[in-house]
Structure formats: structure tokens, C-alpha cells
Amino acid sequence: MAPVALTTPSASSVSDSIKSTFSSIIPGVASSSIEDTFHPLDPLTSSELNVAVRTIRAHALTTAPTGRLWFKFVTLLEPPKALLVPYLTSPASFPCPPRAAQALLAVKVQDGDKVVVQYYEYEVVLVDDQGLGEVTKCEKMRGDGHAMFDADEMLAGEKAVLEIQEVKDLIQTLQLPKGSEVVADPWCYLFKIDYVPIAGGRSTNTINDLPGGVGSYPWDKLERNEYDHALQVEAGGKIRTGLKPLEVIQREGPSFKVNGWEVEWQKWKFRVGFNFREGVTLHNITYDSRSLFHRLSISDMTVPYADPRGPMHRKQAFDLGDIGAGVCANQLDLGCDCLGHIHYFGAPIVDSKGEVKELKNVVCLHEQDEGLGWKHTNFRTGVGSVVRNRVLVVQMIITVDNYEYIFAYKFDQAANIHLETRATGILSTQNILPGERSPYGNIVSPGVLAANHQHLFSLRIDPAIDGQANSVVMEDSVPMPFDPQNPPKDNVYGVGYEVTKTVIKDAGWADAKPEANRVFKMINPNKLNPISGNPVGYKLVPAPSQMMLAHPASVAALRAEFGGHHIWVTSYRDGELFSGGTYTGQSRGNAGGIKSWVARQDNVENDDLVLWHTFGLTHNPRVEDFPVMPVEIHTISLKPADFFSRNPAIDVPASTQKENKSVLFTGAQEQGCCKV
Amino acid sequence: MAPVALTTPSASSVSDSIKSTFSSIIPGVASSSIEDTFHPLDPLTSSELNVAVRTIRAHALTTAPTGRLWFKFVTLLEPPKALLVPYLTSPASFPCPPRAAQALLAVKVQDGDKVVVQYYEYEVVLVDDQGLGEVTKCEKMRGDGHAMFDADEMLAGEKAVLEIQEVKDLIQTLQLPKGSEVVADPWCYLFKIDYVPIAGGRSTNTINDLPGGVGSYPWDKLERNEYDHALQVEAGGKIRTGLKPLEVIQREGPSFKVNGWEVEWQKWKFRVGFNFREGVTLHNITYDSRSLFHRLSISDMTVPYADPRGPMHRKQAFDLGDIGAGVCANQLDLGCDCLGHIHYFGAPIVDSKGEVKELKNVVCLHEQDEGLGWKHTNFRTGVGSVVRNRVLVVQMIITVDNYEYIFAYKFDQAANIHLETRATGILSTQNILPGERSPYGNIVSPGVLAANHQHLFSLRIDPAIDGQANSVVMEDSVPMPFDPQNPPKDNVYGVGYEVTKTVIKDAGWADAKPEANRVFKMINPNKLNPISGNPVGYKLVPAPSQMMLAHPASVAALRAEFGGHHIWVTSYRDGELFSGGTYTGQSRGNAGGIKSWVARQDNVENDDLVLWHTFGLTHNPRVEDFPVMPVEIHTISLKPADFFSRNPAIDVPASTQKENKSVLFTGAQEQGCCKV
Incomplete structure (x- = not known):
């Protein structure tokens, strides 16, 4: 396998890149073996994803700077239409496009005295579902792009925010009721750094105040708002009664x-x-x-x-x-x-x-x-x-x-x-002081503004x-x-x-x-x-x-x-x-x-x-x-709209009681007397 | 019972008339006995309708010209809100409004040398559900009004049209295929006479041609368009198969x-x-x-x-x-x-x-x-x-x-x-000659234009x-x-x-x-x-x-x-x-x-x-x-919209498999091989 060089962003379009990745089978026959097992549109299987990850790891180790490899995503690269449509139309006459993956890799690299994150866009043809695939693209993300926010990043962000001393100090000043738990609400706001934690009204960069008077908030005015059934009951709520079961029975199984x-x-x-x-x-x-x-x-x-007040405008x-x-x-x-x-x-x-x-x-x-x-x-x-x-x-x-x-x-x-x-x-709610109202949203519970x-x-x-x-x-x-x-x-x-x-x-x-x-x-x-x-x-x-x-x-x-x-x-x-x-x-x-x-x-x-x-x-x-x-x-x-020659549902079988087995309700009370 | 005089259209509003009919119980107590049996908003029962019809008959015989009495409708006259709302709000504290009927009666009367139809609007208070009620209103319909088209009128109209010699002659000229049955399609068009039959392209008054070339229509080009399942099969159609039964089972009955x-x-x-x-x-x-x-x-x-061509513009x-x-x-x-x-x-x-x-x-x-x-x-x-x-x-x-x-x-x-x-x-379709198209509709079957x-x-x-x-x-x-x-x-x-x-x-x-x-x-x-x-x-x-x-x-x-x-x-x-x-x-x-x-x-x-x-x-x-x-x-x-203090469905019980008894489908075939 000839290693593909790590390239800088090219002027080539997404479309050209995909064509290039699949070029091995234009106009010849399939070059890989797994396409006999999976349809070209099937999501990648676990084995295939593992091949893609291994391939990218191996490639990145030889070409990219060292450090933890952070996989932003690995997913199926759908074949170009020029290959796919003939195959879909007549699978016996046209080659099956190979299976391929696309991925985005984040790598931390040293840039002078600081660590920066670089992103690499990968395309990998999967020759089979074991061993290694073939890297057909490895290209730096263009300069102004920013990868999606993943679950690990989000959880790490939440944790990191709550460990910042400044944030801890701030929480102390809030005088929260005993037993309160502070939770960070992560948003991938518009900043060109990894994440911008804003907690309890402050950002770690600028310590912005949130609108809504967080600092002086009378926490005892807040009401318990439970939706979970067990917690509703625990909070003294009642679950309604009188709803009788309704089952859907398909005695011969489904029709699909x-x-x-x-x-x-x-x-x-x-x-x-x-x-x-x-x-x-x-x-x-x-x-x-x-x-x-x-x-x-x-x-x-x-x-x-709609709330135009900073930092809410970023939402x-x-x-x-x-x-x-x-x-x-x-x-x-x-x-x-x-x-x-x-x-x-x-x-x-x-x-x-x-x-x-x-x-x-x-x-x-x-x-x-x-x-x-x-x-x-x-x-x-x-x-x-x-x-x-x-x-x-x-x-x-x-x-x-x-x-x-x-x-x-x-x-x-x-x-x-x-x-x-x-x-x-x-x-998604925000604070508002009791008694205040807002043109940017509605009060949905005391002290809670929904924008x-x-x-x-x-x-x-x-x-x-x-x-x-x-x-x-x-x-x-x-x-x-x-x-x-x-x-x-x-x-x-x-x-x-x-x-x-x-x-x-x-x-x-x-x-x-x-x-x-x-x-x-x-x-x-x-x-x-x-x-x-x-x-x-x-x-x-x-x-x-x-x-x-x-x-x-x-x-x-x-x-x-x-x-x-x-x-x-x-x-x-x-x-x-x-x-x-x-x-x-x-x-x-x-x-x-x-x-x-x-x-x-x-x-x-x-x-x-x-x-x-x-x-x-x-x-x-x-x-x-x-x-x-x-x-x-x-x-x-x-x-x-004039696709068919008549109502396509004309031949649906008649609806009959024999099939549907409805039940006549006979529990109605007598005609109600006016005075009762 | 004091007979109410047959009056000419008055300047009083509908609202005033209703108030007057129900005036006997403002502000006193109910004057009739049937309101103890039926709620004031219940549709009139058969007995009550019979009372209303009898009452109107008796009244009309004493006041209106003789001839067949044609009942356009007889229905509940809902009580005025001033009486109804207090009663609905607190039935124990307020009188139950009486039961009343409203009706429209058509009577043929001689006007010089021709017979014209006159309409009378009736209101009748139902004292009980036997005997006679009390007529509280009998008023001529205002001059430019025209009653609704009823089923007997429609069927009579259809029949009458097909018995007109001119229409019969016209049908002969159409050279319809053997076994054809001609059916009249009655519309209550905008004419100040009882009905305006238009059949086979002619009105009995003016014999208008219909657009669409009825006279020269190649009847053999028409296709059989069946929707009824038995007739579809008779015409060589097939009813689709593969739709398995789906029943709704309410094992404890309904919740209402x-x-x-x-x-x-x-x-x-x-x-x-x-x-x-x-x-x-x-x-x-x-x-x-x-x-x-x-x-x-x-x-x-x-x-x-939308078809602006006469007489279609009347539709x-x-x-x-x-x-x-x-x-x-x-x-x-x-x-x-x-x-x-x-x-x-x-x-x-x-x-x-x-x-x-x-x-x-x-x-x-x-x-x-x-x-x-x-x-x-x-x-x-x-x-x-x-x-x-x-x-x-x-x-x-x-x-x-x-x-x-x-x-x-x-x-x-x-x-x-x-x-x-x-x-x-x-x-509702109309004729169009084969090969022609129309800006006013679409061809939905050969020779059939749907406007x-x-x-x-x-x-x-x-x-x-x-x-x-x-x-x-x-x-x-x-x-x-x-x-x-x-x-x-x-x-x-x-x-x-x-x-x-x-x-x-x-x-x-x-x-x-x-x-x-x-x-x-x-x-x-x-x-x-x-x-x-x-x-x-x-x-x-x-x-x-x-x-x-x-x-x-x-x-x-x-x-x-x-x-x-x-x-x-x-x-x-x-x-x-x-x-x-x-x-x-x-x-x-x-x-x-x-x-x-x-x-x-x-x-x-x-x-x-x-x-x-x-x-x-x-x-x-x-x-x-x-x-x-x-x-x-x-x-x-x-x-x-801010009517309640929280989501009104918050207390709906949780959806569980125990209640709903869904079935896991296990009939999926193995992952499909690409070449299969």
C-alpha cells in the first residue's frame, strides 16, 4: 500500500475527492471483496469501522505529529452517483462500488509554545473487513473550519468548568440551598478555541454576567419542576388514572x-x-x-x-x-x-x-x-x-x-x-428575577425564563x-x-x-x-x-x-x-x-x-x-x-402528481369488520336527565 | 293555545326572534315538562319532532293556503345564551330552558294563473313530547331567500328531467352505446325557479351546449373507471395482497x-x-x-x-x-x-x-x-x-x-x-374530446376532464x-x-x-x-x-x-x-x-x-x-x-396558550411495554449480499 501524503487543503471539490477515492473501479470491476457481502449503501459494520480506525491510526503515526488521536467521526463514504446508480438500477450488469470510509481526525500539535488542534479529513477504501484499508485522502481541514462537538469533549468541558477555581468561588457567592448540585450546560459557542465554559453567569475568559440576576437570585422561590414519573410522585404529584390499555395486534405479523x-x-x-x-x-x-x-x-x-442580550445572543x-x-x-x-x-x-x-x-x-x-x-x-x-x-x-x-x-x-x-x-x-431556560418579565421569552415557572x-x-x-x-x-x-x-x-x-x-x-x-x-x-x-x-x-x-x-x-x-x-x-x-x-x-x-x-x-x-x-x-x-x-x-x-395512471390506492382491499374486529361500545348511560 | 298569525318578514333579528320564543321563562322557571328528560342541547327526539310536525301542520292548515306541506327542515332551536349559560354553569340554580323546534315549511300557493312556492319560518316551543307544541313564530321567508335543496326535490328533479321530451330527443341524438343508462346530475344552480334541469348539455329553458363536445363524443373511447371492489374485479382489476390484519384491542374497554x-x-x-x-x-x-x-x-x-365557460361557471x-x-x-x-x-x-x-x-x-x-x-x-x-x-x-x-x-x-x-x-x-367531472386539453382542469381518464x-x-x-x-x-x-x-x-x-x-x-x-x-x-x-x-x-x-x-x-x-x-x-x-x-x-x-x-x-x-x-x-x-x-x-x-400552569399532559402515565405489549419483529432476512 503506497502511503498517501498528508496534504494541505486543496482546491479540489468534495465531489472530485470522492470520485478520486472510488476511481479504482471506474470503469473496471470492483477492487475489493467485501462489496460482495454488504450493499454499497449499508452503514459501515463494526469490523469495517475497526479497519478504518486501524488504517487511519497507522497512517497518522507515520505522517502526523505524535499525541493522542481524537476521532471526530468515522462513517461510510457513499459511492459517487456515477457508480451507484447503474449498480442500483442493474446490479447484475454493473460493478458494485467498493466500501469506503470517511473520517475526521483531530491531533494536538505543538505550535511554538502552545498546543493547537489540527484536523485531518480522511478517506479510506476498505479492501476487506479485516487488516488495513487504503488511505486515498488525508487533507488538513481548511483554516476557518471547526469540527463538531463530541460527547467526550462535552463531558470533559463540563467537568473542567466546574474545576476552575474562579468558577468554584463564584458558586460559593451564590449561596445555593444545601444539597444543591451545580451542573454545567455546555454549548459550542462561537469562539475559536476548544470550548468556552460559561458557568453561573461567567465565562472563564471574560466573566460575563448572565442576564437574569443570577447573583441575587432568591433560590427559595424556585419550584420543583419534575417530569419523570417517579420524581413527580416523590414531589407530591399525582399521575392521572382512567386511561385504559390500547394494544395494536397484528395476528399474522407485519406486512413488511x-x-x-x-x-x-x-x-x-x-x-x-x-x-x-x-x-x-x-x-x-x-x-x-x-x-x-x-x-x-x-x-x-x-x-x-431571540434574546439579544450577551452572551445569550450566541445561543x-x-x-x-x-x-x-x-x-x-x-x-x-x-x-x-x-x-x-x-x-x-x-x-x-x-x-x-x-x-x-x-x-x-x-x-x-x-x-x-x-x-x-x-x-x-x-x-x-x-x-x-x-x-x-x-x-x-x-x-x-x-x-x-x-x-x-x-x-x-x-x-x-x-x-x-x-x-x-x-x-x-x-x-432551554435561563434565570429571571421573580416579578420581572421579558420581551424575549415567557416565564414558564417562577424565576425561569424560556426564550x-x-x-x-x-x-x-x-x-x-x-x-x-x-x-x-x-x-x-x-x-x-x-x-x-x-x-x-x-x-x-x-x-x-x-x-x-x-x-x-x-x-x-x-x-x-x-x-x-x-x-x-x-x-x-x-x-x-x-x-x-x-x-x-x-x-x-x-x-x-x-x-x-x-x-x-x-x-x-x-x-x-x-x-x-x-x-x-x-x-x-x-x-x-x-x-x-x-x-x-x-x-x-x-x-x-x-x-x-x-x-x-x-x-x-x-x-x-x-x-x-x-x-x-x-x-x-x-x-x-x-x-x-x-x-x-x-x-x-x-x-x-400525474405520476401514475390512477389512484395508486384503488386496489387496497376493502375495510371490513371481519378483518378489523372493532367492538361496539354498549356502556353508554341512559339519556341524561336534565336535572341530574 | 293562542294561534300565532302568519306574519310577513319582520325587521326583527334572528336573535330577537329566539329571545321571544324563549321569553316565557325569562326570568321565571321552565314552563314545559320535557326539559326534565332531555338536556336543552340534545338533538330533538323522534317524539319531539313528531310534536313539532303536528303542531306546524295544525297551524298551517288554519292559516296558510291549502296544498301539500313540504317540510324543508325541522330541528332543535338552541336556547338563547342568556338562558343556556347560567343553566350549563349551575344547573341546580337556574331554570332549564325549554325545548323548542325551528322549521322551514314550503307551501305551493296560487298566484294569479301560476303556482308559486312560499316559505314559512316556524318556531315551536315543545310543551311535552306528545300532543301539540306552541307556535311562537310563523314568518314568511324574506323575498330574496331560497330554501335548501332536499333529497325528495333532487330525486324528483332527476326524474323530471329525464321525462322531458326534448331531453329524450337529445339523448337519442347522442348515439350512446347499447346498455347505457343516462343519469341526471342535479345541481341547485343559481336560478329563481324550483330547479333547473340541465341534461346532456341542454337546460330546459335555454338548451345550452355544454363545453366538451358532448354531441360528437366518441363514446367507445371511454374507459371503465371502477372504484367499488367487486366492480374492479369484474372489470379485470386486481385487489392488492400482502396487507396483514391490524387490530386495535382495548382489553379493559375504552377510557371514555x-x-x-x-x-x-x-x-x-x-x-x-x-x-x-x-x-x-x-x-x-x-x-x-x-x-x-x-x-x-x-x-x-x-x-x-374554475371553469369559466357557461354553464360550468355556475358550479x-x-x-x-x-x-x-x-x-x-x-x-x-x-x-x-x-x-x-x-x-x-x-x-x-x-x-x-x-x-x-x-x-x-x-x-x-x-x-x-x-x-x-x-x-x-x-x-x-x-x-x-x-x-x-x-x-x-x-x-x-x-x-x-x-x-x-x-x-x-x-x-x-x-x-x-x-x-x-x-x-x-x-x-365532479365533465366531458372533453379525446386529444384536447384544458386550462381549467386535468384529464383524469380518456375523455374525462376534472375541473x-x-x-x-x-x-x-x-x-x-x-x-x-x-x-x-x-x-x-x-x-x-x-x-x-x-x-x-x-x-x-x-x-x-x-x-x-x-x-x-x-x-x-x-x-x-x-x-x-x-x-x-x-x-x-x-x-x-x-x-x-x-x-x-x-x-x-x-x-x-x-x-x-x-x-x-x-x-x-x-x-x-x-x-x-x-x-x-x-x-x-x-x-x-x-x-x-x-x-x-x-x-x-x-x-x-x-x-x-x-x-x-x-x-x-x-x-x-x-x-x-x-x-x-x-x-x-x-x-x-x-x-x-x-x-x-x-x-x-x-x-x-398560558391557560394552564404547566404541561397538561405531564401526569399522563408512562408508556410501558407491560401496557402496550408490542412485539419484536424477528423475521428480518440476513444482511443482504450485494450481488443477491
Whole structure:
């Protein structure tokens, strides 16, 4: 194996780097043996991760300065589309792309009289799942990048803060009630050092005061806010009674089939993926053997807070880019998170020491009944036809410190895909003196201020509508001109409206416009629907959520590159997955995200394109959101629009009592007497 | 009983008339005996309806011209709020309002040499449920009103059209294939006569041609479009297989209690109502014994079509006002429309002959599991807490000729009420010659054009947030001023935003504004939340649906009085229930709907007010919406906003495997080999 030299940041794009790593099999056959065992999109196995870690260790020892090697991440490097799509389309005719890893390594090096951290981006081809792989890239991270915040770093940070004498002294002055435990709340704030501990109102650099009067806080006014059931009871709370059990019974088992990471259900077929950053991903989604989407994922998200008072203005989380949805994925519990028959996917992950940990049950798969699918009663014959709406759910739950997000992709029998997001968990709170109020948030418990904030998600949709060459069409519903004094001949009564269609030709952005019923269709312009004559397509009705409220010139807005518009369309390039940029941590924008990709103004008409949708919620907390928040649910749907020749759910079997075995409730009391 | 004279339309308001009918018990005690048996909000029973019909018959025979009496409707007249609210609040201290009916009677009278129809509005107090009641109102409908279209009228119309010689001749010229059956499609079009049959392209008055080339239509090009399962199979279709049964088992029964029309569930208590026009209504909704909403209902809806070519421009349905949701309510089937343990409400209805028919199972009540309610895992302790989101569903399904609507009110444990609407059924289609396309709709089958159209619903919310004196506050989230060259002191980094609050003082309208995260809060300004100091309230995030596309000066827009704005706020007046006006049928606006109520510009601050929300969808049909349409789902939510002192669902029991008995799926195949 020829060692790859440690290189400085190159001008080559992410896309070029990936192509280079996989170049050994263009156009030849597979060079490694493990691709016969694993699908090119399967998450790396424990053995493979171990090979990658060993390979990087060996390489780093020969080329990098000594010191502890800190693995920021090690994960699958997905093959370039040029290799992947032919293989997905016809595995017998095309070579299977090799398995490869990408990783980020942090190394502490001596720089004059101080120790600095350097980051190295690695790509490694895995020849087999033992021994060593082949390093195809080892490149210094570009100067202004900053790696994500990992669990070991966070825990070390928390501990370190509480051991600083200045912090200890400060805590003494607070005169906390006996038995209090002080906990540090780590945030990867916008500083170019490893971490900036701020505890009890002071930073170790500048000792800033926190707003909210921490120093003079009357701790005895605080109330105990428990959400854990045992602690609620301990604190004198009562758990409600009267909720009777509800079970989902699937007497013949579930209707899905699982083969490794591949899922089949009710004409759907797709592959589940999982990585440390995005968590669950979906690949090669087909319905009735027709291609729909190449890849679906939550690309990024940001949570900027509205309190402009320092240091609160720094509060802005990028839960995927700064930390990682996969890293934070809950290991789900049977019977708690879903009902019915449940299949779980687990995946290994690498910690900062390079050790592989198995994460069990990070993605769950199950069916749900979601009411009626379609119904019609012919009033002339009295005959009714009705089918139920069964959905297949692929779900992941992440805990990012205080907050929880539940992401569920729901596939239904009418060929729709719905992405449901649920926000729950605990509000990020701050101190406020009793009796005071704040324009920046709401008091959710005495002395506790929950700041207003936004949650903006970036959904990445890589369409493959009957193939990779697609276009995006923006459709508005617009009234036809009308003048009551002089009615036009084609709209005499003023009721007409028409649908305007605008093909997006160059990469760029667009906004939702619900007052025009604006819809974005991903179409294949090369294939017409035999019934309507329109190009086959899938539509997205964008959620018209409020976009980033921070000023466009603010650092908060600059770093959330996706936060300013609802819709972005870019040409496809390998590796362009993260709309906020590769390294959102402490970025100031221009982090290699969506803005740089649309700036290319590439052609996106009848080409391989990606559509990105930014949506979310402005969350001005209610008292009811504390001490734990009831789910706030949002749903985005991808629906066929002249893709099929009829209702795809037309052939769903009728809903019958024989199958469903419902029970007639006979426990109603007699008609209530008025005076009783 | 002193006979009430038949009067001509009076200047008195609906509200005054109701007060007068119930005046006998203001301020005394109840004058009738049946109120001891039935709650004042219970739908009229069969016996009561029979009393009302008998009373009206007897009255009409003495006062009205002879001829067949045509009962357009007979239904409960809800008591005035001044009597009802004290009674609901403290039934032991206040008299029970009497039971009363309202009705509309059509009578054919000779007017010179022709027969014309006259309508009489009746109010009848029911002294007991036998014998005769007391007529308190009998008034001619105002001149420009037109009664709703009833089933007997519709069937008679269909029959009459097909018996017209001119229509028969026309059908002959169409050269239909052998075995064809011609069916008339009745619409209550905008004409001041009983009905305007249009069949095969001609009206009996003017013989208009329909667009779409009916006369020269190549009938053999038509395809058989079946949705009924048996007919699909007969036509060579296949029903899909592989969907395994999914049952909901409630081994200890449901968690709700039903007492007549009153429902109790998980701290919720409310009364269900049902009438011929709105169908299901909800009354006196409380949570944990605190008042939330006095009455919730779908007030009206309209479906205007976009094809401006005559006579298609006339297609505009008002499914509630023109026909009636209660009249069209499906008699639900156990096991088809819901799963689990189901309670059904039935209600009697009066047909045009004055005969009482029992409608069984028109409203269903059942519980559903809707995923997670809240979850948090403490990453420091590793302890997770999770509860499920159980909801109680009150559902009605209506079939309005071709279309179906499913209306479901969902109550959850976090004190939210969600109104879910599902549109399904069959598109209203028209002819189009093969090869032709239309700017006004989409081809959904060869020769079949489905016109673009809108569905606009009007939701009536009568809030009673801790009492009847409420206000509506409009809240926008707005960035704080920022200038990067000269940052203001209170927003140095440009991240701050604030929430502006505008109290609506006078009756009027407002629009959704998602780009400002606009929220409407119904508050009780007299009661502050003890935690936050804000007035207690419930919030509505209005759906920012596209409003009426027809030109504001068009008849279509004028008659849909509610169709131009998302939010309307009016002062409460008894009997003001229908935002499109009492008689939408063939109205030209000014039908006594929302526009006349806001025109009063009454005070609505800290007063008894009603909030109306117009929402819906612009439906440009897809091929996938045919031959029967997969459900199109919309949800509107009412959520507490500083009404409670914490998350109302905090005390929901933990979700556990012991209760839920989920099953681990073990049938996954081995990791898939790449080449397989």
C-alpha cells in the first residue's frame, strides 16, 4: 500500500475527492471483496469501522505529529452517483462500488509554545473487513473550519468548568440551598478555541454576567419542576388514572419484509441508511418498481434564540452539523416508542478514542393505521366502498441535550411519503428575577425564563422521478383577469382561474406562497403521463413557515445558509449533503453549504438536481411547554402528481369488520336527565 | 293555545326572534315538562319532532293556503345564551330552558294563473313530547331567500328531467352505446325557479351546449373507471395482497364515559350535538372543569369551480347551506370507519313529507393512539421518560353526491383540540374530446376532464375561555431593528425578535400571515396566568390557505361571504350560526351572513365574541385523484396558550411495554449480499 501524503487543503471539490477515492473501479470491476457481502449503501459494520480506525491510526503515526488521536467521526463514504446508480438500477450488469470510509481526525500539535488542534479529513477504501484499508485522502481541514462537538469533549468541558477555581468561588457567592448540585450546560459557542465554559453567569475568559440576576437570585422561590414519573410522585404529584390499555395486534405479523437494510412494503422498496450526522437516511425509493427518490434526508437544522442580550445572543444550535443526529439517536424501547410489530435497525458508531460502540434500536420500522384512505358511497345504490390508510413508519428519535426531535418518514398506500417531525423535550431556560418579565421569552415557572426561538429544518430531496434527469416546476393558481364593468369573453362571470407553470432553469431559491397555492413539482420532462399528457412528477407543497428572523447580516443568519428561503434547487454533486456547510460549528457562513452551490447557477433543467426545503416553527414558549413539552407536530408531504395512471390506492382491499374486529361500545348511560 | 298569525318578514333579528320564543321563562322557571328528560342541547327526539310536525301542520292548515306541506327542515332551536349559560354553569340554580323546534315549511300557493312556492319560518316551543307544541313564530321567508335543496326535490328533479321530451330527443341524438343508462346530475344552480334541469348539455329553458363536445363524443373511447371492489374485479382489476390484519384491542374497554349526548374522557367533558345542517356540533367544552369553548361547528363551506365557460361557471356547492351535512351524514359501519371500541350517536331527521327517519351511527366516538405525547431522556442519568399521545375522536362522514368529507374533532391529553378534515370521494367531472386539453382542469381518464376547484370551510369557534367575556389578540413575531453599520444597543448582534400583540377591538376580519408566524389568541383578559402573568388563553394558528379565487365582484365570491379572509371576529348574537347566510341556496350575497355581522362593528373586546376561521384547499386534480380520491388531510388546532400552569399532559402515565405489549419483529432476512 503506497502511503498517501498528508496534504494541505486543496482546491479540489468534495465531489472530485470522492470520485478520486472510488476511481479504482471506474470503469473496471470492483477492487475489493467485501462489496460482495454488504450493499454499497449499508452503514459501515463494526469490523469495517475497526479497519478504518486501524488504517487511519497507522497512517497518522507515520505522517502526523505524535499525541493522542481524537476521532471526530468515522462513517461510510457513499459511492459517487456515477457508480451507484447503474449498480442500483442493474446490479447484475454493473460493478458494485467498493466500501469506503470517511473520517475526521483531530491531533494536538505543538505550535511554538502552545498546543493547537489540527484536523485531518480522511478517506479510506476498505479492501476487506479485516487488516488495513487504503488511505486515498488525508487533507488538513481548511483554516476557518471547526469540527463538531463530541460527547467526550462535552463531558470533559463540563467537568473542567466546574474545576476552575474562579468558577468554584463564584458558586460559593451564590449561596445555593444545601444539597444543591451545580451542573454545567455546555454549548459550542462561537469562539475559536476548544470550548468556552460559561458557568453561573461567567465565562472563564471574560466573566460575563448572565442576564437574569443570577447573583441575587432568591433560590427559595424556585419550584420543583419534575417530569419523570417517579420524581413527580416523590414531589407530591399525582399521575392521572382512567386511561385504559390500547394494544395494536397484528395476528399474522407485519406486512413488511426486511432484508438487511432493505425494506419492502405494499409496492414500496427502499434502503434505510444511518450515519452519525444525519441519523436515518433513505435511499433508492421505488414504488411498484418505478424510481421516485434517490435519497431523502434531514440535511441540517438550526435553532437560533431571540434574546439579544450577551452572551445569550450566541445561543444557536446546529443539532446535526455541530453534534450529529446519529450520535444523539435514542436506543428505542419496545412498547414505549411504537405499538404493534416493530423491527429495529442498529448501527455501530466510533467514539473519540476510536472505539466502536454498537447503537441498538436507533431506527424503528412499524405499521400504523391512520384512519380512512378513501371512501365513497353511491347515493343512488346506497353501496359504500371504503379502505383504510395503512402507513409504514421509519422513525428516529434524537435527544440533543435538553430537546428531543422525533423524525418519522411515513409511506402510505397512495404512494405518498410524509415526513413528520415532532419537537418535544425540555425548553432551554435561563434565570429571571421573580416579578420581572421579558420581551424575549415567557416565564414558564417562577424565576425561569424560556426564550423565544426558532427551529428551522432543511430537508434534502434528491429526486429520481423515473430516472435522474428531472426538472422543478413552480405552479401558482392565479385568477383570470376580470372587470365587472366590462367582462372579458373568456371569463364572463369572474370565476375562472388558471395554473401558471414556471420551470426552474438555473440553480437558485424560491419561497412558499400559500396565497397563490404555490406547489413545486419534481418532474421528468422526458416522460409524459399517458392519461393527462403532463410530465410525470411528484409535488411538494412547501410549508410556509416563518424563515430566519435574525437580520441577514447577522452571524446567526449567515451561518444558517439554508435559513432564508423555503426552496433551494441545486445541481447534483457527490458529497454535497449538508446545506449549512460541512462544518457548521462556529462557522460565520460561507462554510461550503447551499449558498455556494446555488452561486454556481448550474443548469437544473432536465438534469440531475437536488431540491431542498427549509421549514420549521417559530416557538414562543407557552407555560404549557414546561417542564416537558407536548409534541409540536409538523408534516411535509411528497405526493404523486400525474405520476401514475390512477389512484395508486384503488386496489387496497376493502375495510371490513371481519378483518378489523372493532367492538361496539354498549356502556353508554341512559339519556341524561336534565336535572341530574 | 293562542294561534300565532302568519306574519310577513319582520325587521326583527334572528336573535330577537329566539329571545321571544324563549321569553316565557325569562326570568321565571321552565314552563314545559320535557326539559326534565332531555338536556336543552340534545338533538330533538323522534317524539319531539313528531310534536313539532303536528303542531306546524295544525297551524298551517288554519292559516296558510291549502296544498301539500313540504317540510324543508325541522330541528332543535338552541336556547338563547342568556338562558343556556347560567343553566350549563349551575344547573341546580337556574331554570332549564325549554325545548323548542325551528322549521322551514314550503307551501305551493296560487298566484294569479301560476303556482308559486312560499316559505314559512316556524318556531315551536315543545310543551311535552306528545300532543301539540306552541307556535311562537310563523314568518314568511324574506323575498330574496331560497330554501335548501332536499333529497325528495333532487330525486324528483332527476326524474323530471329525464321525462322531458326534448331531453329524450337529445339523448337519442347522442348515439350512446347499447346498455347505457343516462343519469341526471342535479345541481341547485343559481336560478329563481324550483330547479333547473340541465341534461346532456341542454337546460330546459335555454338548451345550452355544454363545453366538451358532448354531441360528437366518441363514446367507445371511454374507459371503465371502477372504484367499488367487486366492480374492479369484474372489470379485470386486481385487489392488492400482502396487507396483514391490524387490530386495535382495548382489553379493559375504552377510557371514555357516555351519558346521553355528554362525553367524559381524560379530564375533558363536552356535549355532542347533531342537526340536519351542520351535522355534528360540540358544546360546553371543559377541561379539568374549566370552561374552554361554548360551541364548535363547521358553519359553512363552499366549493367553487374554475371553469369559466357557461354553464360550468355556475358550479359552486354550499354543501352545508344548500343541502346539509346532517342530511348527508353516513350511517357508519362497525369495523370499516374506525378501529377499537366505538360508540355511535344516532339522531332522527324529518323528511319533506314531515316523516321522522332515524339516522343510525351518524357520529362515532373512539380513542386512537397517535404516537408519542412527550419524551425526554436525561443524558446525564440515561433515564428516559415517555408518554403516548392518546386522542379521543368525534367523527362524522358526509357524502354530498360525488364527494365525501370526513370531519373529526380530536381531543388530546395535552388539552389540544384538533379539527381534522379529509376530502375524498369522486371528482365532479365533465366531458372533453379525446386529444384536447384544458386550462381549467386535468384529464383524469380518456375523455374525462376534472375541473380545478377550491374547497373553503368556515369553522365557527364560540370561545368561553374561563367564561364568556373574552378578547382576540393577534400576535406577530417581528425582528427587532438592526443596522450592521450602527448596531443598536438592545440588539447588538442582530438576533433579537419580539412578539407584537394587537387586541381586536371591533368586529372585523384579519388574514393569516405565516411569514410573521401570526397567531390568534382567544384570551380572558380578566384572568391572568399565575406563572407567566399573561391572560389565560387558547391559540389558533390559522391555516394560510388560498382564499376565494373568484373575483370579489363575482356572484361566486359575493355569496361565499366568508371566503375572502381567514379570520373573522363578531360579537355573539343568538342564532348567528351560518357564515354564508341562512339561505345560501341561489343567494347573491347579503344573505344575512358574516359580512352583515362584522358590518355592525360591535365591540368584541372583553365581551362575548365568536371567532370564525376560513381555510381549505385549492384542488387542481391529479390523475391520482381518480376514479376515487385518496384522502387529502388538513388539520386546524386549538391549543392552550398560558391557560394552564404547566404541561397538561405531564401526569399522563408512562408508556410501558407491560401496557402496550408490542412485539419484536424477528423475521428480518440476513444482511443482504450485494450481488443477491
